[in-house]
Amino acid sequence: MSDSTPHGLHEGPAVGQDEWVARHAERTLLRGGPLGTLEQRLRRVPWWAWLILFIAAFSLLPVFEQSGYVRRVSFDTVLYMLLALGLNVVVGWGGLLDLGYVAFYGIGAYAYALLDSDKFGIHLPTLVAVPLIVAIGAIVGLLLGLPSRRLTGDYLAIVTLFFLQLFQTITTNGDSINGHNVTGGPNGILRVDPLHLFGHDLAVQHGGVFAVSYLYVALGVFAIVFVALRYVNESRTGRAWRSLREDPLAAEAMGMPVNWLKLLSFGFGAAVAALTGTLFASLSASVFPLTFYFVLLITVYTMVILGGSGSQAGVVAGALIVGPMLEVLRDASKSRVVFFVALVGGLVLFSRRSRGLGIVALATLAVGFALHAILGAIDSSWIAGEHQGGFAGVVDHWVVAPAHLARWIQPASYIGLIAVVLLVTLVQGRLRLVLLVPTLYLAAFVWENVMLAKPEPARYIVLGLMLIALMILRPNGLLGERRVEII
Amino acid sequence: MDQFIQLTVDALTLGSVYALIALGYTLVYGVLKLLNFAHGDVFMVGSFIGFGVLQLLGGTTDPVVPIWLLLVTITVAAMAGCAALGVVIERFAYRPLRDAPRIAPLISALGVSFFLANSMQLLFGATPRNYDTFDLANASLYTRGFNIGNVHVALLRIITVVAAVVLMFVLWYLVNRTRTGKAMRATSYDREAAAMMGIDIDRVIVFTFVLGSALAGAAGVLQSLRVPTTVAIGFVAGLKGFTAAVIGGIGSIPGAMAGGLILGCAESYAQGYISTKWSDLIVFSILIAFMIFRPQGLLGRADIRKV
Numbered sequence: 001m002s003d004s005t006p007h008g009l010h011e012g013p014a015v016g017q018d019e020w021v022a023r024h025a026e027r028t029l030l031r032g033g034p035l036g037t038l039e040q041r042l043r044r045v046p047w048w049a050w051l052i053l054f055i056a057a058f059s060l061l062p063v064f065e066q067s068g069y070v071r072r073v074s075f076d077t078v079l080y081m082l083l084a085l086g087l088n089v090v091v092g093w094g095g096l097l098d099l100g101y102v103a104f105y106g107i108g109a110y111a112y113a114l115l116d117s118d119k120f121g122i123h124l125p126t127l128v129a130v131p132l133i134v135a136i137g138a139i140v141g142l143l144l145g146l147p148s149r150r151l152t153g154d155y156l157a158i159v160t161l162f163f164l165q166l167f168q169t170i171t172t173n174g175d176s177i178n179g180h181n182v183t184g185g186p187n188g189i190l191r192v193d194p195l196h197l198f199g200h201d202l203a204v205q206h207g208g209v210f211a212v213s214y215l216y217v218a219l220g221v222f223a224i225v226f227v228a229l230r231y232v233n234e235s236r237t238g239r240a241w242r243s244l245r246e247d248p249l250a251a252e253a254m255g256m257p258v259n260w261l262k263l264l265s266f267g268f269g270a271a272v273a274a275l276t277g278t279l280f281a282s283l284s285a286s287v288f289p290l291t292f293y294f295v296l297l298i299t300v301y302t303m304v305i306l307g308g309s310g311s312q313a314g315v316v317a318g319a320l321i322v323g324p325m326l327e328v329l330r331d332a333s334k335s336r337v338v339f340f341v342a343l344v345g346g347l348v349l350f351s352r353r354s355r356g357l358g359i360v361a362l363a364t365l366a367v368g369f370a371l372h373a374i375l376g377a378i379d380s381s382w383i384a385g386e387h388q389g390g391f392a393g394v395v396d397h398w399v400v401a402p403a404h405l406a407r408w409i410q411p412a413s414y415i416g417l418i419a420v421v422l423l424v425t426l427v428q429g430r431l432r433l434v435l436l437v438p439t440l441y442l443a444a445f446v447w448e449n450v451m452l453a454k455p456e457p458a459r460y461i462v463l464g465l466m467l468i469a470l471m472i473l474r475p476n477g478l479l480g481e482r483r484v485e486i487i
Numbered sequence: 488m489d490q491f492i493q494l495t496v497d498a499l500t501l502g503s504v505y506a507l508i509a510l511g512y513t514l515v516y517g518v519l520k521l522l523n524f525a526h527g528d529v530f531m532v533g534s535f536i537g538f539g540v541l542q543l544l545g546g547t548t549d550p551v552v553p554i555w556l557l558l559v560t561i562t563v564a565a566m567a568g569c570a571a572l573g574v575v576i577e578r579f580a581y582r583p584l585r586d587a588p589r590i591a592p593l594i595s596a597l598g599v600s601f602f603l604a605n606s607m608q609l610l611f612g613a614t615p616r617n618y619d620t621f622d623l624a625n626a627s628l629y630t631r632g633f634n635i636g637n638v639h640v641a642l643l644r645i646i647t648v649v650a651a652v653v654l655m656f657v658l659w660y661l662v663n664r665t666r667t668g669k670a671m672r673a674t675s676y677d678r679e680a681a682a683m684m685g686i687d688i689d690r691v692i693v694f695t696f697v698l699g700s701a702l703a704g705a706a707g708v709l710q711s712l713r714v715p716t717t718v719a720i721g722f723v724a725g726l727k728g729f730t731a732a733v734i735g736g737i738g739s740i741p742g743a744m745a746g747g748l749i750l751g752c753a754e755s756y757a758q759g760y761i762s763t764k765w766s767d768l769i770v771f772s773i774l775i776a777f778m779i780f781r782p783q784g785l786l787g788r789a790d791i792r793k794v
Contacts (some may be wrong), residue, residue, distance in 0.1 A: 161726070284754055472584060
């Protein structure tokens with residue numbers, strides 16, 4: 001795992017880092033020139049300045065953008081950021097693979113729904129309910145952590161995954177526990193109270209548009225959680241977690257209370273997730289079991305891995321990228337823009353390594369136009385498919401889109417695309433460049449004709465692919481801590 | 488008494504399918520020490536390959552070949568397809584991470600599972616696919632068979648159990664009586680030492696994935712002969728197969744078979760005597776209890792870690 005992310009230039013080498021390796025990386029990192037100077041200046045800005053800047057920028061968003069949709073998406077993104085921060089404690093700092101994480105989010109949401117709705121007629125004040133729920137989350141987290149006393153690695157992962165499944169089973173079948181309807185089953189719990197702060201009910205809608213107040217509450221919670229976790233990480237406990245992550249055996253030999261540390265990281269993660277759950281439940285005014293399932297789990301994991309597990313700024317960045325990306329991919333016309341930007345961006349990024357990529361891009365363009373013209377001349381129905389949205393004008397003349405797809409075309413082209421992509425990763429040199437031309441064109445064809453029609457699986461396919469590709473190409477993500485294994 | 492016999496028959500059919508899935512987990516875990524989260528989705532793909540080939544052969548209402556050949560063909564096709572899929576997954580998602588920290592291939596496996604399930608949904612939609620085995624030769628798969636007391640044991644169930652037993656026997660033979668099997672066992676025992684003895688580790692691992700995935704494919708077809716399949720079955724099937732593997736002792740082949748049967752019994756009796764709704768809860772509670780009190784399972788050996 002070698003890479004060039006800067007870490008701790010002005011601190012000593014981190015736990016698990018060989019000093020020589022760290023110094024070497026430092027030397028290669030200190031670039032000269034104006035860019036290098038700028039980079040070093042930026043590095044000197046303290047973390048809290050970045051945080052304040054970030055929150056200020058985020059709070060200004062609703063001022064410039066009035067649409068309720070954008071506000072709602074930014075609120076969801078803040079929730080994702082919170083979830084990513086919580087997961088980062090367990091995965092990034094504790095080094096434990098917790099696949100039951102979203103169950104705690106669910107527990108928080110359900111607890112709030114039970115304590116603040118007409119379901120049982122309980123309406124606890126928000127300032128009582130939320131701390132109570134955070135405590136419940138933390139305690140359940142500690143309890144789930146109990147198996148980790150005996151289980152390590154994969155076994156722990158699976159026990160937590162079963163915990164998620166248990167949560168699902170209980171919430172979906174909870175409409176008849178001894179004849180009592182507790183969780184509302186698949187229909188969930190409706191009419192959950194909004195948050196009640198400083199004598200006001202925070203209305204979700206304000207004049208028919210998503211009210212801004214929830215966004216600010218969520219941002220405030222985010223700031224508090226970020227700072228609190230940051231201090232935890234710099235405390236004795238945080239350092240102990242890092243040593244646990246790097247080498248549990250050595251940590252134990254040094255007299256660290258390994259089991260207690262594991263429990264603690266589970267507890268912290270769970271508490272943050274439960275807190276986020278209360279925000280979610282109060283805003284949506286309803287909770288359903290399937291919200292808290294595998295899809296959300298994978299989404300949060302992709303955020304943490306993409307941003308770089310272990311780095312708070314990293315996982316926030318991951319959430320900022322993945323959350324809106326999933327939202328954009330819902331919409332065919334916007335998702336085409338994302339696709340082509342990603343394609344071109346990828347080519348530009350990798351063209352630093354190989355000049356040939358420019359030629360590849362031109363060749364792909366030429367092949368597309370030629371193919372389009374030839375096929376159009378043979379049978380005009382082969383290119384009669386409709387394109388809508390961004391770039392439609394260009395795409396119309398480039399990507400072949402038959403008016404009626406034969407049934408075999410979709411699976412054949414999709415599986416064919418996977419096959420050529422895998423083939424491209426196997427071959428080297430000029431052959432790879434040549435193969436890239438049909439690969440890129442086929443990718444565009446599949447995107448236009450297969451994926452755009454079904455945004456729901458398509459965007460999750462993108463997530464799954466991101467997760468695999470990240471683990472292989474850049475396991476420490478965008479801003480993650482570099483880990484050097486000393487043997 | 489009749490109910491008990493009926494539930495036991497159910498348990499055997501369920502258990503044999505679970506055991507086949509569990510074997511895939513156990514084989515891969517034994518050799519690679521990797522939890523292959525994508526295994527459940529390979530099972531799902533197998534059931535779809537079976538469905539596709541069945542349609543190609545004319546479906547169950549109008550098959551172009553005799554019944555026995557039809558059943559054998561769809562099973563073999565699913566096994567072959569899944570074996571190929573397993574090899575591809577190993578080559579591209581796991582092999583690059585073989586020397587990475589333990590957590591990396593697990594996350595990659597999650598990605599593969601998610602990718603497979605959603606790709607299948609993209610291509611084939613979320614509607615359930617029914618093999619319609621009832622239409623096959625005037626429902627003879629259901630009406631024929633034999634009786635124990637008042638309980639009718641359908642031919643279909645007999646076929647499922649017998650097919651599973653035959654496959655397990657073949658696996659036992661391959662692992663214990665062939666050179667490649669010996670290499671597998673050696674690799675499972677100590678990968679580095681095996682490599683130094685001249686065993687081609689990559690080949691062994693590919694072979695392991697071929698075996699495990701083929702069994703999952705067969706399980707997918709056997710299961711779908713009775714129950715309609717959807718693209719979403721992979722997740723829970725994977726969890727159950729894994730449970731069976733852990734109960735028996737992960738890494739142990741007879742353990743996986745025993746675990747599958749125990750799990751089948753637990754689920755079937757829980758459904759019959761307690762409640763259909765909560766049977767999953769009971770199954771998973773058994774697993775968590777096993778994990779905590781006897782992580783090495785029934786037939787596994789406790790790991791002693793040397794430092």
